[in-house]
Amino acid sequence: MNILRALFLLIVIAGGLFLYAYSGRYNIAATVPHTEAVERLLSQARDKSIEFHSSGISTPPLDDPSLVEKGFGHYDNMCSGCHGSPGTEPAAGFNPPPPALAETAGQLMPRETFWVVKHGIKMTGMPEFGSTHTDDEM
Template sequence: MKILKAALLLLVLAGIGGGIFIYSGSYEIGADVPHAQPVYEVLETLRDRAVEKHAADIRVPPLDDPGRIAEGAEHYAAMCTGCHLAPGMDDSEIRPGLYPQPPELATQKDENPAEQFWVIKHGIKFTAMPAWGATHDDQAIWNMVSFLQKLPSLTPQQYAQMTANAGNEHEEHEHQHHHQE
């Protein structure tokens, strides 16, 4: 009984201490100051496990359709390269200010398509990854996943060829999408 009381007291004191720390505002929250390593590792594990769990039951459709890949390339070029770059792209104006740094998707091989779908659809809190499911239907998101599966194998020239008209076509799709609502 004595150990239980001591454990309970320790838990209450830790809660009070945590509350004081949180309300003090002393934790460095700016994106230009990295998290302490233990905090970073906890957040990274939380993110990875949550995405894995939430994506576990997602059924992946066939992803090798050329039309699906082409539309995904169009979306990627219009919406993703500022943060995730493209083959042959070294940096962007926004990327250096992002923390944590978004993954360079052109170098991410063998990624789980169900997890990619979930992340694109729902986004990731505190990472600047938006929830594209708010503005794009599942079909468009699967098209992006189809392209992401192909992206790591593309040369800069192949990428440029696939996305040559992406900006114009993306604007046209968005215009049509808004008029259908």
């Protein structure tokens, strides 16, 4: 009996969420922040997804100065317009906003950054570069 009740409750909750989504009442405007609960859920899902999908990637040595120089040029061309650079702010108007990578990039493992750059992030302004760049370039 308890299982039936739990099942009924689940169906009611799922139905309610579906109706709410279908009603159009949830405001997807970039100008309106998510509620705290939705924000937390989406951020957690993003972080866990990046962690999970990048876990098998092995990182080549990244301290070769010629790689650093090449990476600098690529970053300047393709990333700084959104993410800013030391001395410039990230672009405004995005929700979620592009993080200032000059300050935050160290919070991700290199393999996580690589995975994000290769695949992009759904329903954000973060594009994928895997279809236009080789793994070495990224």
